[in-house]
Amino acid sequence: MLGTINPEILFLQQEDQIKAGLLDMKMILKITEDTYKMLGQGQIQNPPKVHLGIPEGTEWESFFNTMPSYIGGDLNIAGIKWAAESKKNATTPGIPYGIDISILSDPVTVLPFCIQDGTIITAMRTSAVAGLQAKYCAPSDTDTATLIGAGVIGRTMIMAICEAIPTVKTIYLCDLDLEKAEQVAKESEGKYGVTIIPTSDSKTAAAKSQLIVGETTARTPFIDKSWVKPHSAIVCVSNEATTDVVKAADVNVVDYWKQIITFKNKAITQVFDAGEITKEEVLETSDLVLGKPCRTSDEQFIYACSLGLGALDITVAYALYQNAVKLGLGTKVKLWDKPLWE
Ligand SMILES: NC(=O)c1ccc[n+]([C@@H]2O[C@H](COP(=O)([O-])OP(=O)(O)OC[C@H]3O[C@@H](n4cnc5c(N)ncnc54)[C@H](O)[C@@H]3O)[C@@H](O)[C@H]2O)c1
CATH class of the missing domain: 3.40.50.720 (NAD(P)-binding Rossmann-like Domain)
Structure with missing residues (x-):
């Protein structure tokens, strides 16, 4: 898949992700531990997230964070989570307080190859980090x-x-x-x-x-x-x-x-x-x-x-992508049939 010039993107919605293991906390904890090992060994680039509060300042009503990362080692993938939270959602039935989306990209061709919901990944990996910290600290x-x-x-x-x-x-x-x-x-x-x-x-x-x-x-x-x-x-x-x-x-x-x-x-x-x-x-x-x-x-x-490590969203999303490919899950979409200009 990586290295191809095929501009195909696999779109995974939450229901696909659940079939691909999204709620498997044992798996997410393992990925969390491995990701922090890689971070400590210098195999991950994770610049601090950029915070966009609306309105600007600490009294935000909603915010968006951009969280790019590159995961080296055996994984060799780039990705970004676009993370958001809205105070209004906290009192609106039918919509989560935080809503996120993740994009996985090939670092060689820079083509995106998977877009998936990041909302439950965020919840799973945030709790996994707290669980991991608790394991060592309690x-x-x-x-x-x-x-x-x-x-x-x-x-x-x-x-x-x-x-x-x-x-x-x-x-x-x-x-x-x-x-x-x-x-x-x-x-x-x-x-x-x-x-x-x-x-x-x-x-x-x-x-x-x-x-x-x-x-x-x-x-x-x-x-x-x-x-x-x-x-x-x-x-x-x-x-x-x-x-x-x-x-x-x-x-x-x-x-x-x-x-x-x-x-x-x-x-x-x-x-x-x-x-x-x-x-x-x-x-x-x-x-x-x-x-x-x-x-x-x-x-x-x-x-x-914790404040949340974007690289972990990407390592979890990549594991779900790999499982989804094996299981034939998701919807394929394309950036173009033929690029207009190259
Ligand atoms: N560290 C990270 O990586 C990370 C990642 C994502 C979200 N978060 C944070 O996690 C928090 C929870 O997010 P969520 O999506 O579960 O929100 P949520 O709205 O689904 O749940 C938050 C709950 O906290 C309760 N609450 C608020 N103040 C309280 C208090 N003083 N005492 C007891 N309960 C109180 C609310 O009633 C609500 O039920 C948010 O602040 C969010 O910014 C952290």
Whole structure:
């Protein structure tokens, strides 16, 4: 397929992707681990995402992020995710809060060869990163986790935490909107071998948990120093934690330093900009999967956060593309029959 001058593009919609393994969290976790290894070994180019807020500034109503990457090694593919979120969607039934699309391209001919929905890939891989971070950061005897946010990523977070940390037996699933937590708990009942308890009181649940995971749309951080305790870990995919949590941590972990440090609303960036933490004191997810020590005692408190690695969207999309080709899934479209000019 790669290297051809045939301008054929395979279009995969969500239903095709699901048949191709989109909801296989074990597979996504494996791809996540492999992708971070490659990133740490310098086989991936992933410039920081470019953020376009509408209107401009931190008070955006919607945004679009452009996330290009090149994956070297045995894969040798280029790609981009066009990622978006809309505040209005959060209160509009029938449409997800975040909607993404991914394009895979041949780095030799630069022809695109696959376009696919990126929405559930984003949710799966975001939760897989949090699951991977939790695997290395949570105490070894973690049996109770509090997941805050029962939206799209809340659903995939249950899968990721259960798959990455098999010792977890109880999950408190929290949302400001208790009905959403109850609905997701009901959907997940009996699927993952854990007891899921819906609640709207995340702080009380967190006090009973060794692992706390934030996947909310909260604009103002609400997890402060009073949530911090020894023998625990907090993992956030959004902006739930205050700078005090970063400062209280025995170890801080980020998904990708070069990128997260460009986003000024991230607690870790604010602590770094204030000169209160150095790059050398922070571990990246690549460090974890490449064997750098992270948790050295169960008594430590560890904080981990992420902003999202575009390269991971592309490695997951490529795996789904390969499965889809084998299974004959998707719709073929063409850029042209014959290019008008060359
Ligand atoms: N780090 C990454 O790679 C990455 C990638 C994609 C999305 N995200 C972030 O993940 C977050 C969740 O996205 P989603 O698509 O699941 O959104 P969603 O709208 O489907 O769900 C978010 C849920 O959070 C709940 N919530 C908001 N504030 C809360 C609070 N203070 N306490 C408890 N619950 C609260 C909402 O009621 C909602 O149910 C967003 O902030 C998004 O930006 C991160």
